[in-house]
Structure formats: C-alpha cells, structure tokens
Amino acid sequence: MQGESTLKRRADGTILPNLNLKRRRLTRYQERQIRSVFRFLNLPGELKNIIYEYCIDVTAAQHILQRYYGSIRDCTNLAAIEAPLVWSRTPTIFLINKQIFAEASFFVRKRSLTFDHGLLDLVDITDFVSKNLFRTVSSITINDSGHPLFQHNILAASWIGYTSLVGQIGEILSKGHHLKTFTLSLTDDGLVSHVTKCWNKGNVCGFRDSLLKACESLRAVRRVGLVTFRGLPEPLSSELKARMESTPIYFLDLPSEIRNAIYAEALDWSDINKQLVRTMGLWSDKRMNPPYPTRTTPGVLLANRQISTEAQDILRRKPLTLTFPRNHGMQKQDHVPNMLRFIRPATLLKVEHxxxxxxxxxxxxxxDHFLPVFASPTLPTTAAASDPTIPTNRTSTLTLTHHTLLHHPITTTPRAGTPALKTLYIHFTDALKARFLVGTTQQYPDDTLHASLSHLAKLRGLEQVAFTGDLPECYTAPLAQIMMMPVAGASVELPRLRAVKASGEMVAVDDEVQSFVAGV
Structure with a gap:
C-alpha cells in the first residue's frame, strides 16, 4: 500500500515518485524528491533571459496573416477563400507568477511588430494581436511590401485594408503605449499615386478620404520617440509626425481663461426648463404623479476635484432662470410639480442669481417647495413649517399659519449650508387679478397669494431684488427691502407689507400673518 501511494507508473512503464502535495503526510522519499527539483527562479538571470527570449514570440500573428495572403495571391474571388479562424491569447510564461511576468514583460518591450499587408478583407486586427501587445512593444512598422503580390483587381481592397489597419492601431495606441518608433511606409506606385494625384483636387476620391480618416485616428497618439512616414503627401506627413512626437497637452495645462470658456459652454441651468417643459408635455393624466426626470450630474463635474471646483464657480455666475409656462392644464394645487424633483436643494444653495x-x-x-431652501439659517422658523408632510393648499396654508403661531414655539431649524443667493428677479403674471379688485372687501394680493410669497420674507442679505408683473409696488417694495436687509439685522423692525383694494386704498396684510412673516 505504501508503494502504491508514493509511486506512480507512466504509460511506458517507468515508475516515478508521486509528488502530490495535497497528501496530508509525505514520506521521506517524497520529501527528498521534492527538494531535488531545481526551481526555475534559482537560475541565473542570464539563463532566465535566454528562456524568456525563446518563450516570447510576437511574430505568430504575422505568419498567420502572411499564409492567408499567400493563399489569395492569385485569387480573383476573395469570397471563395475562408479567412483564418484564430484568436489572440496570453503566452503561458506570463501566467505563472508576478515575478516571472515582470521579468518576461521587459523583453516584450524590446520587440517590434511588422505588418507587410493591410487587413484586406479581415475585420479586426485584435483577433490576431492583443491590444496589450500593441501597447507594450517598442516598435511598429507598416509597409506595403506585400502589396505587389496581389492582382490589380483587388487594389481597392488592399488599400482599404491598410487604412483599416492604421485606424485600428491608432485607436489602440491612443489609450497608452511604450512606442519608441512608428513607421508607415506606402511607397508602391499603385497606392501612392491615388493619393498624390487627388490630394489637392476637389473631386471625390475614396483613397484620399479613407487615408484622412485613418490619419485622424493617429492624431490621438502622442509621445512617440520617432515617427516616420513615407508615401504620405505634404503637409499631412509633417504635421502628423510633429503631433505624434510631441508631448500631449492635458486639459489642466490650458490657461484658466480657456478652461473657463469651456466650462461656460459645458454647463448651463437651461436643462431644468427643458425638463420641466418635457414633463408637462408627457403628463397627460393629471390624476397621476408627474413623470419626473432622473436627476443626473454633468460629466464635467465628475472629472476630478479641481475641475469640479472651477466649473462650479463658472456655473454660479450664470443666473438660474426658471420659466413656468402659461398653458399647463392644471386644475388643483396638488397638481403643481415639486421643483425639488428637478434640482437638488444642495445645488440651489450654490445659486447666486x-x-x-x-x-x-x-x-x-x-x-412652497424651493423658496425655504434660500431662507437665512439664522432666522427662526417653526417646526411645523419645516415639516414637508403638512399640506399647503389655499385654505390650509393660512390655517397652518394661525395654528403654528398659537401652538408651536419658534425654533431654529438646522440647515446643511448657507445659501449663496445674491440677486433675485421675479416676474409674476396673474390672470385673476381683476377679479380680486371688484368687491369692496377684497384686496390684492389676497391671503392665499401672500401665504406663498411670505417665504420670500425669510431671505436676507440679498444685493438686488426686483419684481415685475401684476404684484403691486406697495407690496413688493417693502418685501424687497426686507430681503436686502443684512442677516445680522433680523431683530430690526421690518417694513409692513401692504395690499391694494379696488378703490386704490392700501391696507396692511393680516397682522397675524405679518407676524409670522417677520419671524417674531
């Protein structure tokens, strides 16, 4: 039993020790056999380097392509020959451990890839060569030495194959590389003549246009040690060579004036109005909740901390304009969309205009939804007024004010931050204003309108406030004065808001509501 467990027999009858390390107990014989194995990593570095040289072969894909192109050399029908079915895979030497991978990778960086043909009718070069290999080698050469092998009836296919190869390689290398040299040599008269003759002409030329498209992908490849172009017309060759050999200019390397201009074009508040119009258009059944859009963060604010800070400074200088449409189809107060579903309160705190x-x-x-966001954090507010679960309709808003003053103590509600609002412009159009100026007992603004506008009296420290539209000046002027008072002057006596009657008489708004507005 001991012999059967410690020995194993090969197919040719040779008996070898069983080196299965999963056994719980090892015999002395097995231990001696294990210790007698010479580890690869114990070899001198010179010997390991020789082994790496033999294990790493970057020409396999090139040989496959050459054999395929040789099979279609004298063929007039490319569809009759089946393309090679291969796939790129990682050499085993790179899968052993991290040390061997690091040592072997050094030799890949000294290798070069050479393509004597374009892709021809093949679709993707990464089926033969992995992207990582393109980004690791130190040299890439594309030449047309294989082009004369083909007959003239596939000239166009050969040219498109070259431009497709160049375009794909440019896209791969734009994500990073270790290239020291890059060479593109197209010197065959059958290829170059189609570009040089048509280069400065206004006619349609597929050869010229496909070359421009391929070279456009190379423009994203930068920091190559030496770039050589042969067969490309001037000034394309010189301009592209200088660009590929130059160091890339990153966004943060641009002057601040240029970055600010880009931020101004990339960020704007206008998307909120577009989303509101789109929501109202899609909201066919007013008995259902509005189809609120998904709030997203602009990509420029997600790049990094510096770009986000700079972009937000530019965005704050732009006014946030909220345009509420005249034709909306709403019949009840509950139908009015919550604007905080379009813009976050944290974002509103950063709005300056x-x-x-x-x-x-x-x-x-x-x-009622978003004006409390701008309220000064030092002003007292009621606990009930800060509760979003309390309804705010025409009747309950005023009733809530009376109930709050009588039964709820005045407290200070903690806030996430201080609002940055500096200027406020309000244009209010009320088609029902004439109806409130008919009876002798009615006034404008009425208590319902005043209850909603009373949130403005909680704003302090604004630099400029302006009202236009149907609100009377006797109401808006003292309200603007209150809003432009310093935050530290909250205890100062506030000017009284007045409404107007049909006779033109100006009367103070409800004293109890006025007390709530003043925060007394």
Missing part, C-alpha cells in the same frame, strides 16, 4: 418667471398664478405653490 435666480430668475423666476411665473406666467400663471397656479405656480405660486411651487414657491
């Missing part, structure tokens, strides 16, 4: 264009009185209820 706000423009509100309320083209219909129903949109005053949208102020």
């Amino acid at each position: 706000l423009v509100l264009e309320l083209n219909s009185w129903e949109w005053i209820y949208s102020l």
Whole structure:
C-alpha cells in the first residue's frame, strides 16, 4: 500500500515518485524528491533571459496573416477563400507568477511588430494581436511590401485594408503605449499615386478620404520617440509626425481663461426648463404623479476635484432662470410639480442669481417647495413649517399659519449650508387679478397669494431684488427691502407689507400673518 501511494507508473512503464502535495503526510522519499527539483527562479538571470527570449514570440500573428495572403495571391474571388479562424491569447510564461511576468514583460518591450499587408478583407486586427501587445512593444512598422503580390483587381481592397489597419492601431495606441518608433511606409506606385494625384483636387476620391480618416485616428497618439512616414503627401506627413512626437497637452495645462470658456459652454441651468417643459408635455393624466426626470450630474463635474471646483464657480455666475409656462392644464394645487424633483436643494444653495418667471398664478405653490431652501439659517422658523408632510393648499396654508403661531414655539431649524443667493428677479403674471379688485372687501394680493410669497420674507442679505408683473409696488417694495436687509439685522423692525383694494386704498396684510412673516 505504501508503494502504491508514493509511486506512480507512466504509460511506458517507468515508475516515478508521486509528488502530490495535497497528501496530508509525505514520506521521506517524497520529501527528498521534492527538494531535488531545481526551481526555475534559482537560475541565473542570464539563463532566465535566454528562456524568456525563446518563450516570447510576437511574430505568430504575422505568419498567420502572411499564409492567408499567400493563399489569395492569385485569387480573383476573395469570397471563395475562408479567412483564418484564430484568436489572440496570453503566452503561458506570463501566467505563472508576478515575478516571472515582470521579468518576461521587459523583453516584450524590446520587440517590434511588422505588418507587410493591410487587413484586406479581415475585420479586426485584435483577433490576431492583443491590444496589450500593441501597447507594450517598442516598435511598429507598416509597409506595403506585400502589396505587389496581389492582382490589380483587388487594389481597392488592399488599400482599404491598410487604412483599416492604421485606424485600428491608432485607436489602440491612443489609450497608452511604450512606442519608441512608428513607421508607415506606402511607397508602391499603385497606392501612392491615388493619393498624390487627388490630394489637392476637389473631386471625390475614396483613397484620399479613407487615408484622412485613418490619419485622424493617429492624431490621438502622442509621445512617440520617432515617427516616420513615407508615401504620405505634404503637409499631412509633417504635421502628423510633429503631433505624434510631441508631448500631449492635458486639459489642466490650458490657461484658466480657456478652461473657463469651456466650462461656460459645458454647463448651463437651461436643462431644468427643458425638463420641466418635457414633463408637462408627457403628463397627460393629471390624476397621476408627474413623470419626473432622473436627476443626473454633468460629466464635467465628475472629472476630478479641481475641475469640479472651477466649473462650479463658472456655473454660479450664470443666473438660474426658471420659466413656468402659461398653458399647463392644471386644475388643483396638488397638481403643481415639486421643483425639488428637478434640482437638488444642495445645488440651489450654490445659486447666486435666480430668475423666476411665473406666467400663471397656479405656480405660486411651487414657491412652497424651493423658496425655504434660500431662507437665512439664522432666522427662526417653526417646526411645523419645516415639516414637508403638512399640506399647503389655499385654505390650509393660512390655517397652518394661525395654528403654528398659537401652538408651536419658534425654533431654529438646522440647515446643511448657507445659501449663496445674491440677486433675485421675479416676474409674476396673474390672470385673476381683476377679479380680486371688484368687491369692496377684497384686496390684492389676497391671503392665499401672500401665504406663498411670505417665504420670500425669510431671505436676507440679498444685493438686488426686483419684481415685475401684476404684484403691486406697495407690496413688493417693502418685501424687497426686507430681503436686502443684512442677516445680522433680523431683530430690526421690518417694513409692513401692504395690499391694494379696488378703490386704490392700501391696507396692511393680516397682522397675524405679518407676524409670522417677520419671524417674531
């Protein structure tokens, strides 16, 4: 039993020790056999390097392509010959361990790839050569030495094969490489003449246009030690060579003035209005919740911390203009969309200039959602007023004000940050204004409108406030004065807001509501 467990028999009858290390116990004989094995990593570095040289072969794909092209050399019908079915794979020497991988990779960087043909009718060069190999070798050469082997009836296919190969290699190398030399040599008269003759002409030339497309991919390849072009017309050759040999200029290397101009084009608040219009257009059934869009972060703000900071500074200088449409089809207060579903409160805190264009009185209820975001963090607010679960309709808003003043103590609500708002412009259009100026007991703005606009009285420290539209000046002027008062002056007596009656008489708004607005 001991002999059967420690020995194994080969097919030719030779008995060898069983070196299965999964056994729980090893015999002394097995241990001696294991210790007698000479480890590869114990070899001198010179011998290991020789082995690496033999194990690493980057010409296998080139040989496959040459054999395939040789089979179609005298063929007039390319479809009659089947393309080789191969795939690129990692040499085993790179899969042993990290040390061997690092040592062997050094020799790959000294190798070069040479293509004597283009892709011809083959689709993808990565079926034969891996992308990592392209990015690791130190030299790539593309020449047309194999082109004369073909008959003239496949000249176009041969040319397209070269341009396709160049285009794919350019796309691969643009993601990074270790190239020291890159050579593109197209000197055959059958190929070059089609480019040189048509280069400065206005006619349509597929050879010229495909070459330009291939060279465009090479423009993204930078920091190559030496680039050589043969057969390409001037000034394309010189300009492309200088670009590929130059060091790339990164975005943060640009002057700040240019970066700011790019930020200004890449970022804008206008997408919010587009999303609002799109939402109202898709909202056919007003009994259902509005189809709110998915809020996303612009890609420029996700690049890195420096770019995000610089871009946000430019965005803050732009006014946030919210345009609420006149024709909306809403009949109830509950139908008014919540604007915080279009823009986050944290983003609103960074807005410096706000423009509100309320083209219909129903949109005053949208102020209940986002105006409290701009409230000064030092002003007292009620706990009930900060609760989003409390309804805010025409009746309950005013009732809530009375109930809050009588039963809820005034507290300070913690905030995530200080609003950066500096200027505010509001244009308000109310088609129902004439109806409120008919009866002798009615006034404008009425209590419902005033309850929504009262959120503005919680704003402090603004540099400029302007109102246009249907709101009377006796109401907007003191309201603007309150909003431009310094934050530290919250205890100063506030000017009284006044409404106007049909007779032109100006009366103070409800004293109890006024007390709530002032934060007393």
